[in-house]
Amino acid sequence: MAPNSANGSIPSQLTRIAPKPPGNADPVPFFLFILVNATLFIRPAELVPALEAVPIYLILIIACLAISLPAVLEQMSPRRLVEQPISACVVGILIAVVLSHLAHADLLLARTEGFEFSKVALYYFLLIGVLDSPGRLRSFLTWLAIFIIILTGLALIHYHGIAEIPALKALERTDYDEKTGEQIIVLQLMSTGIYNDPNDLCLILVAGIMISAYQLSERRIGLDRLLWLAPIGMFTYALILTKSRGGFLALLGSFMVLFTTRFGWRRAIPLAVIVLPAMFLLSGGRQTRISADEDSAQSRILLWSDGFALLKQSPLTGIGANKYGDYLGNAAHNSFVHAYTELGILGGTFFLGAWYLPLWMLHRLGTCRAEILAPDLRGFRPFLMAMVAGYAIGILSLSRNYVVPTYMVVGLAVVFIRVAPVAPPEMIPR
Structure with a gap:
């Protein structure tokens, strides 16, 4: 029987064989x-x-880790790593980070x-x-949006002078007026902590747009x-206020993936x-001036070229994690070039796999041979795919190989693939 019936309902045969998602009842x-x-x-x-002086994050994550x-x-576990190759890639990156320094006999940096x-x-x-359950995934997405x-509200409040928040000072960048040719100072929106950079802020904003668009598409919620x-x-x-070209491209790419995944090429x-x-x-303005002739684009292309030249010194294990700037005076401004240069073919391929595999697996879940049984999760798949694709496009102009948000996005794809009830069960991507 075909996965989709004529009226769009799920055949009872598929419902019976759908695996029950695991879940831990303990809310703590x-x-x-x-x-x-x-x-x-x-x-x-x-x-x-x-x-x-209070290590709030450290205290909380240790407590959470202890109880979980x-x-x-x-x-x-080895069994889970075999079942879930994305997790194996994350472990592979960790091993590659250590090996990248051990290969140069630098025990201190390896540690x-x-x-x-x-x-x-x-x-x-x-x-x-x-x-570990569809309910927790849905709840986390709502909290993530909140x-x-x-963090966006705080940034906007400071940007417009409603309140002064010292940690949120906008980035000042020199640009030129397209009409007069005069030099001007452009303010780029930033937020707190790990998003105290316009480009990083854009990545999470694109994720926020996709989560909100998914919630907007959920008819079961009603007019709310x-x-x-x-x-x-x-x-x-x-x-728009970040004036980030990379962020604009990430949003552009995520919408293209969303449209094609949700509606098909024709629509x-x-x-x-x-x-x-x-x-x-x-x-x-600056955000849509995307050209290889721009000075910043030229400098980044040179950095990428120099990075691949460095890779020849140690092709298997790379020059060492976080050593790109020591050699070339700047980051690669491309996470994939950065990964291959610092971690070699070994670590670079693991990093590439950590992004290719989620997109491939999410695509497979949308084929006619598989059926996601939970209607709301089935509806979330295109938005999640767009979120992953948008982040991947964003880090083509950023070096963000070793930060939490990068692996949070990858992790959300893994959670979705693991907890979404799929029929037939053998179609769950491995």
């Missing part, structure tokens, strides 16, 4: 994990100076850099261990779903003809 690990992410996004110590240890260890990235990897395994609303128009408007406005093309010119019109 999830509650602590939400607090971990609240601290990660909002950074209360940056807003309240009195909290600077069995679930985390289960996701790190310190390995320890630093192990904290990022632990967050990833904590995420896929705690979000955190993005808060229209409330999600507000955060979509806020995130889009904030993204996506007319939508793109309407939406894409509107995006260029709304953004304008």
Whole structure:
């Protein structure tokens, strides 16, 4: 029987063989994990100076890890790593980080850099261990949207002078007026903590737009779903204020993936003809001046070329994690070039796999041979695919190989693939 019946309902035969998603009834690990992410996004110590000496994030993530240890260890078990190759890639990156320095007999950096990235990897395994059911995935997405609303709201409040928040000082960049040719100072919106950079802020704004658009598309919510128009408007406005070209390209790419995945090529093309010119019109200025002839583009291309030249010195294990700047005076401004140069063919391929595999697996779940049985999760797949694709496009102009948000996005794809009930079960991507 075909996965989709004529009236769009799910055949009973498929419902009977659908695997029941696993779930832990204890709410404490999830509650602590939400607090971990609240601290990660909002950074209360940056807003309240009195909290600077308190390691809030460290305390919370240790507590969450302690109470969730069995679930985390289960996701790190050899059996799970074989079943879930994305997780195997994350472990492979950790091994590559250590080997990249051991290959140069630098035991100190092998230990310190390995320890630093192990904290990022632990967050990833904590995420896929705690979000063990469709309900928890849905709840986390809502909380994630709330955190993005808060950090965006704080940034906009400071940007428009409504309140002075020292940690949110906008980035000043020299540019030129297209009409007069005069030099001008452009202010680029930033937010707190790990998003204290216009390009990083754009990446999470694109994720926020996709989550909000998904909620807006959920008819089961009723008219309340229209409330999600507000955060979509806020995130889009904030993204324009970042004046980030990489962020604009990430949004552009995510919409193209969303349209083609949700509507198919035939319906996506007319939508793109309407939406894409509107995006260029709304953004304008520096953000839409995308050319290989720009000075910044030329300098980045040179950095990439120099990076690949360095790779020849140590092709298998690379020059060492976080050593790109030591050799060339700057980051690669491309996470994939950065990964191959610093971690060699070994680590670079693991990093590439950590992004290719989620997109491939999510694509497979949309084929006619597989059926996601939960209607809301089935509807989320195109938006998640767009989110992953948008982030991947964004890090083509950023070096973000060893930070938590990079693996949070990858982890959300893993959680979705793991908890979404699929029929027939053998079609679950492996």
